[in-house]
Amino acid sequence: MSRLPSLLREFRSPGTLAAAAFLGLLIVAAVLAPWVAPYDPLAQSSHRLLSPGGAHLLGTDQFGRDVFSRLVTGARVDLLVSFGAAGLAAFLGVSIGLVGGTSRGLVRMLTMRGIEVILAFPPIVFALLVVTLFGPGALTLVVTMGILFAPSFARIVYGEVLTISNLEYVQASRVIGSSRRRILGRVILPGVLPPVLVQLSLTVATAMLLSSGLSYLGLGVVPPTPSWGGMIAEGQALMMQSPLLLLFSSGVVVATVLCFSVLADALERALDPRRGRGRRPATPAKPLSVS
Amino acid sequence: MMRETANTAVLEARSLSVGFIQDEGATSWVTQDVSFTVAAGETLAIVGESGSGKTVTAMSVLDLLPGNAVRRGEILFRGEDLVSAPAERLRRTRGQDIAMVFQEPMTAFNPVYSIGRQIADAIRSHQAISRKAAMERAVELLQLVGIPEPERRVRSFPHQLSGGQRQRAMIAMAIACRPSVLIADEPTTALDVTVQKEILQLLRRLQRELSMAIVLITHDMGVVAEMADRVIVMRAGEVVERAEVHELFAHPTHPYTRALLDAVPRIDSVAPDPVRETTPTGAMALEVTDLHVRYRGPWGRPGFLAVQDVSFAIPQGRMLGLVGESGSGKSTIGRAIVGLAPIESGQVRVNGRELNTAASRQPAEVRREYAMVFQDPASSLNPRMSIGDSIAEPLVVHRRRSSDKERRARVAELLDMVELPKDWSGRFPHELSGGQRQRIGIARALALEPTLLIADEPTSALDVSVQAAVLRILQELQERLGFSCLFISHDLAVVELLADQVAVLQHGRLVESGPTAQVLREPREDYTRRLVEAAPVPDPVVQRRRVGRPPQGTALTG
Numbered sequence: 001m002s003r004l005p006s007l008l009r010e011f012r013s014p015g016t017l018a019a020a021a022f023l024g025l026l027i028v029a030a031v032l033a034p035w036v037a038p039y040d041p042l043a044q045s046s047h048r049l050l051s052p053g054g055a056h057l058l059g060t061d062q063f064g065r066d067v068f069s070r071l072v073t074g075a076r077v078d079l080l081v082s083f084g085a086a087g088l089a090a091f092l093g094v095s096i097g098l099v100g101g102t103s104r105g106l107v108r109m110l111t112m113r114g115i116e117v118i119l120a121f122p123p124i125v126f127a128l129l130v131v132t133l134f135g136p137g138a139l140t141l142v143v144t145m146g147i148l149f150a151p152s153f154a155r156i157v158y159g160e161v162l163t164i165s166n167l168e169y170v171q172a173s174r175v176i177g178s179s180r181r182r183i184l185g186r187v188i189l190p191g192v193l194p195p196v197l198v199q200l201s202l203t204v205a206t207a208m209l210l211s212s213g214l215s216y217l218g219l220g221v222v223p224p225t226p227s228w229g230g231m232i233a234e235g236q237a238l239m240m241q242s243p244l245l246l247l248f249s250s251g252v253v254v255a256t257v258l259c260f261s262v263l264a265d266a267l268e269r270a271l272d273p274r275r276g277r278g279r280r281p282a283t284p285a286k287p288l289s290v291s
Numbered sequence: 292m293m294r295e296t297a298n299t300a301v302l303e304a305r306s307l308s309v310g311f312i313q314d315e316g317a318t319s320w321v322t323q324d325v326s327f328t329v330a331a332g333e334t335l336a337i338v339g340e341s342g343s344g345k346t347v348t349a350m351s352v353l354d355l356l357p358g359n360a361v362r363r364g365e366i367l368f369r370g371e372d373l374v375s376a377p378a379e380r381l382r383r384t385r386g387q388d389i390a391m392v393f394q395e396p397m398t399a400f401n402p403v404y405s406i407g408r409q410i411a412d413a414i415r416s417h418q419a420i421s422r423k424a425a426m427e428r429a430v431e432l433l434q435l436v437g438i439p440e441p442e443r444r445v446r447s448f449p450h451q452l453s454g455g456q457r458q459r460a461m462i463a464m465a466i467a468c469r470p471s472v473l474i475a476d477e478p479t480t481a482l483d484v485t486v487q488k489e490i491l492q493l494l495r496r497l498q499r500e501l502s503m504a505i506v507l508i509t510h511d512m513g514v515v516a517e518m519a520d521r522v523i524v525m526r527a528g529e530v531v532e533r534a535e536v537h538e539l540f541a542h543p544t545h546p547y548t549r550a551l552l553d554a555v556p557r558i559d560s561v562a563p564d565p566v567r568e569t570t571p572t573g574a575m576a577l578e579v580t581d582l583h584v585r586y587r588g589p590w591g592r593p594g595f596l597a598v599q600d601v602s603f604a605i606p607q608g609r610m611l612g613l614v615g616e617s618g619s620g621k622s623t624i625g626r627a628i629v630g631l632a633p634i635e636s637g638q639v640r641v642n643g644r645e646l647n648t649a650a651s652r653q654p655a656e657v658r659r660e661y662a663m664v665f666q667d668p669a670s671s672l673n674p675r676m677s678i679g680d681s682i683a684e685p686l687v688v689h690r691r692r693s694s695d696k697e698r699r700a701r702v703a704e705l706l707d708m709v710e711l712p713k714d715w716s717g718r719f720p721h722e723l724s725g726g727q728r729q730r731i732g733i734a735r736a737l738a739l740e741p742t743l744l745i746a747d748e749p750t751s752a753l754d755v756s757v758q759a760a761v762l763r764i765l766q767e768l769q770e771r772l773g774f775s776c777l778f779i780s781h782d783l784a785v786v787e788l789l790a791d792q793v794a795v796l797q798h799g800r801l802v803e804s805g806p807t808a809q810v811l812r813e814p815r816e817d818y819t820r821r822l823v824e825a826a827p828v829p830d831p832v833v834q835r836r837r838v839g840r841p842p843q844g845t846a847l848t849g
Contacts, residue, residue, distance in 0.1 A: 176735075177652075177655055
């Protein structure tokens with residue numbers, strides 16, 4: 001059942017390779033931030049708002065702090081928060097969706113209606129509420145956004161499970177005598193994964209933007225700890241004097257989100273046996289090709 | 292005959308080819324040089340299996356194909372070319388001169404308007420009359436096609452009519468402007484045989500009254516035998532044979548036509564097999580007693596009672612055909628036995644051992660005794676599993692042949708049994724044709740060497756030539772392995788071919804059961820007789836006698 005060869009094949013496409021390389025570099029840089037960053041991201045100096053080049057690769061901000069060092073250090077928090085939140089949301093949502101889709105009666109009602117209650121909260125208001133109650137910080141952000149984003153996963157999975165459960169191959173597995181767990185894990189789950197992967201890549205993007213937004217509002221990562229959202233907020237204030245500050249900070253957010261989407265697409269293709277294989281069904285009708 | 296049709300032809304296709312422009316800009320032609328003529332009052336049947344291009348040809352006449360389709364050649368309606376005709380001319384032709392009846396009347400109607408409104412709209416798009424007058428005309432048309440209470444039915448929505456009534460309404464809409472040509476694309480394929488019989492009768496009556504030319508697209512040789520004056524046989528986009536209907540059935544010239552006709556099972560063909568007639572001794576593989584199946588309603592309330600009071604038994608090594616029309620509960624019985632439908636009351640015994648009908652799961656040693664082959668080869672295999680993994684799934688679940696090597700050997704053996712190459716186990720379902728997938732379904736069902744096989748319409752989604760191969764494999768395997776089989780089908784001819792015994796269902800109740808030859812030749816019950824009579828026989832002489840149609844040859848002279 002290994003799909004490793006087809007996954008490797010996907011990496012032959014230059015787009016996928018570039019996306020993987022960028023994300024890989026970003027993660028390595030984030031992990032090794034204290035060693036990669038040329039300066040202390042918090043150290044202020046008198047060299048304020050320097051242009052890129054020279055001693056400071058991407059210049060300095062209004063307090064004379066090195067922008068490159070801050071971006072690299074900020075990546076730690078941002079990647080952790082957005083991937084953590086998306087992962088948590090996917091885990092919660094897929095579990096709830098699978099349970100809701102395969103049970104009936106009260107359990108189904110509780111799970112799916114419960115999800116709709118969460119959906120009814122405006123995300124920012126909910127995040128504000130939690131952050132006000134528990135105080136700002138990375139962990140609060142992850143949990144809050146994990147809960148906030150879980151319903152969309154649950155609804156997608158729920159719908160897919162209902163569709164797939166009616167297909168004959170699921171019933172065939174039941175007739176064979178497969179356990180409920182096997183049917184859920186080996187038969188239904190692989191079928192619902194493609195839309196979940198797409199949603200996951202979208203959620204990472206949304207989480208990154210929302211955490212940036214919350215940091216921007218001062219509710220996420222507390223300054224002076226560098227975060228991409230916080231840097232966008234600072235850059236926005238100085239947009240007229242020094243537009244590059246805004247460009248760099250929002251640029252890494254956009255690039256990361258984009259690369260993640262590309263990778264999710266590649267993964268989805270690799271998981272689907274119907275794609276990327278040369279053989280076609282043996283049909284008697286041979287289309288006649290005339291150029 | 293050639294001179295005659297050339298004179299009176301209302302619709303003529305000359306070297307018509309249809310192709311689709313691909314993404315790369317190249318055109319792939321799906322039909323090549325199809326020519327036919329059809330005269331007023333005449334029925335031309337275009338016959339072929341799926342992918343033969345028969346529907347594409349029919350749709351191309353009125354240019355109802357997707358935007359990337361291209362047509363080459365000529366389509367002459369009363370001498371006027373429709374291929375080069377401007378769009379507005381074509382629009383006026385549609386419905387007014389050439390009308391169409393589609394296969395699936397449920398999707399061919401718009402669900403949000405009443406059928407009367409839709410028929411009236413069809414009329415008003417060609418004639419300048421008031422809505423009220425058009426509605427009155429719609430009532431007349433519904434009456435003409437034999438819908439009871441047309442004044443009331445004209446306000447019905449499509450979902451409120453039965454399948455047969457919907458198809459009648461579809462025909463009413465098609466003939467609303469008295470077209471000269473009616474193109475019917477598999478008009479009865481979605482219908483039960485008894486309804487099909489009525490619809491075919493209706494089409495013949497309307498053809499006589501309106502002297503329409505009918506182009507009938509079908510895969511069913513029985514329908515051809517009953518309806519057609521002339522036939523063209525298509526295969527892979529080309530016409531392989533054209534002949535007058537009696538000539539075609541009596542002396543098919545092309546090998547493909549011969550193979551096609553040979554593949555069609557006939558309800559009146561084989562003499563009763565004396566070996567099968569002997570009363571079986573020995574144990575019963577399956578005994579069903581007083582079975583009631585009721586589906587669950589919302590919130591656990593009792594829902595629809597799909598099967599009531601059904602009892603039957605299959606002796607070991609025998610095959611019982613369970614027949615009935617759609618909604619008769621035949622599939623539900625099969626599903627209830629394997630635990631996919633809830634049994635309300637009654638007993639089910641497999642090899643003498645009573646199943647616990649209250650539980651939806653049976654102990655593993657009971658479950659190994661039976662297996663199921665499903666109807667739809669497109670969805671009965673997991674698209675994400677290789678076919679080897681699919682066949683091995685029962686072995687894995689039941690922890691049989693635990694080593695990988697043993698499992699692989701068994702999969703190869705099973706592939707060989709269903710006459711597929713042993714090295715195909717790494718392929719995926721989408722790489723296989725429908726018939727090949729259904730063979731995988733049989734291989735999977737036989738993996739644990741069950742004593743009882745339940746086959747739910749295993750060939751109804753397949754073309755006849757493919758069906759013949761799958762049925763032969765099933766029959767040979769049964770003889771070789773000696774399993775018993777509950778064969779669920781709507782097709783009496785298939786059941787006659789395979790089954791030792793037949794049970795006939797109607798509205799969830801058993802109407803009649805007994806040895807195949809007796810039930811189908813000398814039915815005791817009225818309903819069975821109607822079913823047998825409605826099943827068309829692929830022989831124009833016999834079939835026309837059965838439906839009381841005068842011998843052919845008189846209609847066309849003149």
